[in-house]
Amino acid sequence: MTRALIFPGQGSQSVGMGRELAEAFGAAREVFDEVNDALGQNLSKLMWEGPQDDLTLTENAQPAIMAVSLAVTRTLEREGGFRLADKAAFVAGHSLGEYSALAAAGTFSIADTARLLKRRGQAMQRAVPVGEGAMAALLxxxxxxxxxxxxxxxxxxxxxxxxxxxxxxxxxxxxxxxxxxxxxxxxxxxxxxxxxxxxxxPVSAPFHCPLMQPAADEMAEALGAVELKAPSVPLVANVTASKVADPATIRDLLVKQVTGMVRWRESVLYMEEQGVTSYVEVGAGKALSGMVKRIAKEPEITAVGTPADVEAFLKSV
Known part of the structure; x- marks a missing residue:
């Protein structure tokens, strides 16, 4: 069995997210504290108590969703000796989830990831005045x-x-x-x-289109000031739907990702072609699990976002 860890994007946020993890595991609490310290903001209080409208703001939702994913990842490492390099062939994430995937694979520190996502959210909101852009799902x-x-x-x-x-x-x-x-x-x-x-x-800006170019320019500057290490396992990148491990290329693709399309269908098909049969969604919600089911042939899918999920997953590996 070849495994990939996948990390959710915006839309997965909800009040209460990550609270059970923090209550159950010291490793998870550490991650939430690191994110709070990095941002100079009590983001975990907002995550656990709301209000939902403030949590849904792009600049809060992005680091919050990442924090839950990394709290799960660090708990798997600390509680079960789960080593990503030994247990997975790829990581991938949907939009902001790409940053979570890279943090899990050691490319960014958690503190740098939180600050990058805070700035990404702010830059995306600034790029287009509220009400001038929109997004729609065509089914x-x-x-x-x-x-x-x-x-x-x-x-x-x-x-x-x-x-x-x-x-x-x-x-x-x-x-x-x-x-x-x-x-x-x-x-x-x-x-x-x-x-x-x-x-x-219900989004506040038109993400992943040419109107986001001012945000892409800002992220180029932000990413240029941060150290990137080679990930412990390759990333399947949103904009190319293929694997990448070179830090300079990853930096370039993260900039392009702001205006570029999230090629999630092609990314899953690529991982399947590379022999992936098992997908583990790490963090809040199960949105990606549903997408993978519609794309891959008979995939084994596990969502790990609660203490019970963590314990069950560690028994299975």
């Missing part, structure tokens, strides 16, 4: 059909607006991102192309 179209819808929607009455495929999540789920009017047009066009359902997503 029931394959990727090529969804890309055609986005291209048609971008040809707006005011000349060319922005609407591009942002997340190829597999199983007939493609997210488009761009100018609000163009994304709303995409929803209407998708209906005429046979989409089962299309809906605006």
């Amino acid at each position: 029931g179209l394959d990727f090529d059909q969804a890309a055609e819808v986005a291209a048609e929607a971008a040809q707006g009455p005011n000349g060319k607006e922005v609407c591009t495929a942002a997340n190829d999540n597999g199983g007939g789920q493609v997210v488009v991102s761009g100018t609000k009017a163009a994304v709303e047009r995409a929803i209407e066009i998708a209906k005429t192309k046979g989409a089962k359902r299309s809906m605006l997503l």
Whole structure:
């Protein structure tokens, strides 16, 4: 059995996330304390007590989701002697989850990861004024059909607006991102192309599209000031859907990821081609588990996010 560890992205946040881990394991508490110290913010209090609206803010949700993933990872290491290099062939993450994956594999320190994600969230929010951008999920179209819808929607009455495929999540789920009017047009066009359902997503900015270029420029500066080590296992990168281990290349791909598409369907297919049969979703929620089920052939999928999950997983390995 060949295993990959996968790390969730934005949308997995909920009030109470990580609290049981912190109560059960000292290793998890350490991670939450490190993140709080790095940010100069009591992020764990916000995670455990809310309010949900503040937790959902991009600048809080991104480091919070990472913190839960790394709390699980460190607990597996400390409680069960789980060594990533011995137990997995790849790591991968969905959007911000790529930073969690790299922190788990030792490329970044947890403190640097928290600060990078805080800045990433702030930079993404600054890039486009609230209300000017949007994202929508198109369900029931394959990727090529969804890309055609986005291209048609971008040809707006005011000349060319922005609407591009942002997340190829597999199983007939493609997210488009761009100018609000163009994304709303995409929803209407998708209906005429046979989409089962299309809906605006409750996000505060149009991620993974060219409108995010100011945020990409800011992340290039931020990543240039941080030390990156080679990961203990290769990363399957969002923007290339193939493995990478060179720190300079990883830095470049993380910058491109801000405006580039999350090629999740292709990433899972790549891992499957490399012999991966077992996927372990590390952290909050089970969103990626559902995606993998729709993409891979008969995968073995485990979600590890609670103390009970940790104990059951350690018994299985």
